[in-house]
Amino acid sequence: MSTPSHPPHEASPKRQAIVAAAARLFMADGYGKTSMDAIAREAAVSKATLYAHFASKDQLFATIVGDACGRIALQDGTFDTGVTDMRAALASIGERLLRFLLAAETQAIQRMVIAESQRFPELGAAFLAVGPQTFLSHLAEWLAAQSAAGRIRIADPAVAADQFGALLRPLLFLRALLSVPPAPSEAEILANVDAAVSLFLAACAARSEA
Amino acid sequence: MSTPSHPPHEASPKRQAIVAAAARLFMADGYGKTSMDAIAREAAVSKATLYAHFASKDQLFATIVGDACGRIALQDGTFDTGVTDMRAALASIGERLLRFLLAAETQAIQRMVIAESQRFPELGAAFLAVGPQTFLSHLAEWLAAQSAAGRIRIADPAVAADQFGALLRPLLFLRALLSVPPAPSEAEILANVDAAVSLFLAACAARSEA
DNA sequence: GTCTATAGGCCGATAGAC
């Protein structure tokens, strides 16, 4: 993140193996339980090689999480421009967001960043910037456009985007983040999206304030 | 949690010192970075005494987090029965919830439980039960009563409670959980509560469905 | 750059005296 750290080639095969192994283990077991020995073993590389590519466990962790945050930003953030049915458009955006938030890799990253954000202060800020804030600013822009086109009534697009996003982190999302079974079912996901869209649209149809 | 574990007196002074020290250190540094040596030092007790009261680091951690979860449940869950102004009532409930979610101890517990919920499966379930689920079931009951009294229109109180709760975990809440400065200001807190109440009420005034 | 081998330290947990 702060230190790109490519002393050898960025695309060195061993380096790629190390990154892949570290990502898998950090996400599965967290920072504390993952040892450099285990990463070296998983990557089929000696520990010395590992340390030739990454100066410390901290730096390796920061690199892995930074990469993962970058991957989040690459998620298709396109919002339809030729909208006619607001309910369908919001349902589509909401469903994509909720499914993304519940995906295994996203959940793993969230747990890691929340767990270590105090020890690695840049991590939380980086995640927030490339994840939630990027998504919300795109959504706010889109909402503003829909509002300007008269398809919805929104006073403050930024606030509205934040609220729509929050509605897609209901108890279902908490349950998943806390690893409490059962895993979210298809029906639950769709019901939560529908409820979020309904509440949001009902409010926007009814009022002109924020 | 599962193992009450009081071999000596539950209220033994040394035991209390251990619990206090462990709670402070676990919440500040997390499970991995907190050592039994540090806890013993902080509690002014030998490590052998520590192990006389708690069989292992895991068990001590589970006890501390279980206690903390129990303390959450003790939060004043009273909802006004003699309500006239729904906006004021919801604002009061919302403000108490958001301030609670942002409190330092609550944040520390959330980080710990999210971080270790995979290694300690009972932890996530216990937290969910005594925290969010207890609150939401009380809120749902209260909303049902208000709906029955004709002060609001709610089809599914459980869904509505979940949504009101979700609206009180906006970006502001994420920022705090990720330890990203600045700390939430008074104005931000009140603005977020007001926005949540406005959206919720506008939707409930406008529709009869969920 | 990559290996084998190991330094050096801290950790969780225990033995044994009182």
Next chain:
DNA sequence: GTCTATCGGCCTATAGAC
């Protein structure tokens, strides 16, 4: 129950040969 002292192990990181 509480202490002092210590074990055995695993961890991060490095030295030195190739």
